[in-house]
Amino acid sequence: MRPRFAMIAWLGALALGGCQLAPKPKPVAAGPVLPLPLAVPPAAPQRARVGTAWRFVADPVAGCVARADGRGGRLRVTVRRGHGVTFVLYVPGALRRTGRHWAGAMRFAGRGGGWVVPARLGPGGLAVGYSALDAAAIGRIALLLGGGRLDVVGGGALLPTLELPASGAAGRAWYGCARGTLF
Numbered sequence: 001m002r003p004r005f006a007m008i009a010w011l012g013a014l015a016l017g018g019c020q021l022a023p024k025p026k027p028v029a030a031g032p033v034l035p036l037p038l039a040v041p042p043a044a045p046q047r048a049r050v051g052t053a054w055r056f057v058a059d060p061v062a063g064c065v066a067r068a069d070g071r072g073g074r075l076r077v078t079v080r081r082g083h084g085v086t087f088v089l090y091v092p093g094a095l096r097r098t099g100r101h102w103a104g105a106m107r108f109a110g111r112g113g114g115w116v117v118p119a120r121l122g123p124g125g126l127a128v129g130y131s132a133l134d135a136a137a138i139g140r141i142a143l144l145l146g147g148g149r150l151d152v153v154g155g156g157a158l159l160p161t162l163e164l165p166a167s168g169a170a171g172r173a174w175y176g177c178a179r180g181t182l183f
Helices: 002-018 137-147 167-180
Strands: 049-051 054-059 065-069 073-080 085-090 102-110 113-122 126-131 150-154 159-164
Touching: 054 167, 065 159, 065 167, 073 137, 073 159, 085 113, 085 137, 102 126, 102 137, 113 137, 113 150, 126 137, 137 150, 137 167
Parallel strands: 049 159
Antiparallel strands: 054 065, 065 073, 073 085, 085 126, 102 113, 102 150, 113 126, 150 159
């Protein structure tokens, strides 16, 4: 019985000790009230911009290949009958991550309009997008050849923006090759 009585006495002392009034705090001298600083969201990181120049190859075996090459990156667009349209963006050393592949998208915005194509992002600054060969894909190519900006979004990627110039007469001739694969 004694251990039980000791425990009850101990719990009672704790309960009574918790019910005591806390001492009153000393008043603080009133001074000027300063406003809290406003939280400023961090600015989104700026993407580097890479200027490019177009080159075109129309080969019956390899398909129609357009390349936009610049100092810090390049885009390769390949159109082949029965294989669809492949967009390969490569920026050496721009994306260093662990793992294999991530889902993202290639986003184009130009004077004539824009489009988005799903893409797989790989290590080392590689992004590969694919589109079935149809009238919409040929329309995307026409917009691309008109000039604009191509970004890769999603998957944690922060690759540079490719600045694509209007392709001119050589691009119009190559567009005939790309369009010919559709029919």
